[in-house]
Amino acid sequence: MKIVLVGYMGSGKTTIGKLLAKELEISFLDLDEVIEEGLGDTISNIFIGKGEIFFRKKEHEYLNDVLSQKNNFILSTGGGTPCYSGNMETMLALADYVFYLKISIPGLVKRLIKEKDHRPLIKNIDDGDLPEFIGKHLFERNNYYLKANHIIECDDKVPETLVTEIQQLLG
Structure with missing residues (x-):
């Protein structure tokens, strides 16, 4: 079984992925770590x-490599x-x-404001400008995220x- 988690940074892809992998007793892979x-x-x-162009080409190559493997795994992708x-x-x-791990803009701001120093994309953005930045980014990315097989609403859970919800959808 190959399970991929997509969503904006801070949506919980790594946290949920690791917990789900443990529950299902399969491997967890983080695409950024595979690339690094x-x-x-x-x-x-x-x-x-x-x-970024070089990075995106390499990201595509590594994504293909990982998904072409025959193993069972959960893959957490980068937000982009x-x-x-x-x-x-x-x-x-x-x-x-x-699975698209979907969180509202206020939910993302609440999570990401605590992690700004570890997030290069938002490190230099003023706290007050963060909601607008995330909103613009989400607007640009949402059409891609919404193509996922399943959308998991993550706010206040x-x-x-969330792991239980995903397991139920796996059948």
């Missing part, structure tokens, strides 16, 4: 040194992964399930509840 390991550098350094290089179509074609 493969290229021997951090995502931030790759963006700075080689640019579904929006480039036909990646969402690739996920839908090669994975058994694609603990991770364990």
Whole structure:
């Protein structure tokens, strides 16, 4: 079984993915970590040194490689992964399930404001401007996210509840 989690940064893809993998007793993979390991550098350094176009090409290659494996796994993607290089179509074609972890803008702001220092994309954005930034970004990305097989509403739910919801959809 191949399960892919998509959603905006801070939506809980890694947290939910790890818990779900433990419950299902299958591997958890984080696409950003796979890319960093493969290229021997951090995502931030790759963006700075080689640019976003290079990164997006590599992201597409690694996504294809991971999804072409025969193993059972849960894959957490980067927030932008579904929006480039036909990646969402690739996920839908090669994975058994694609789940969109959907959170409201206020919910994302509440989570991300605490993590700004560890999030290069929003590190230098004033707290007051964060809702507008996230709103604009979500508007641009939402059409890709909404192509997922299942949409999981995540606001005001603990991770364990979300894992249970996903397990019920797996049958």
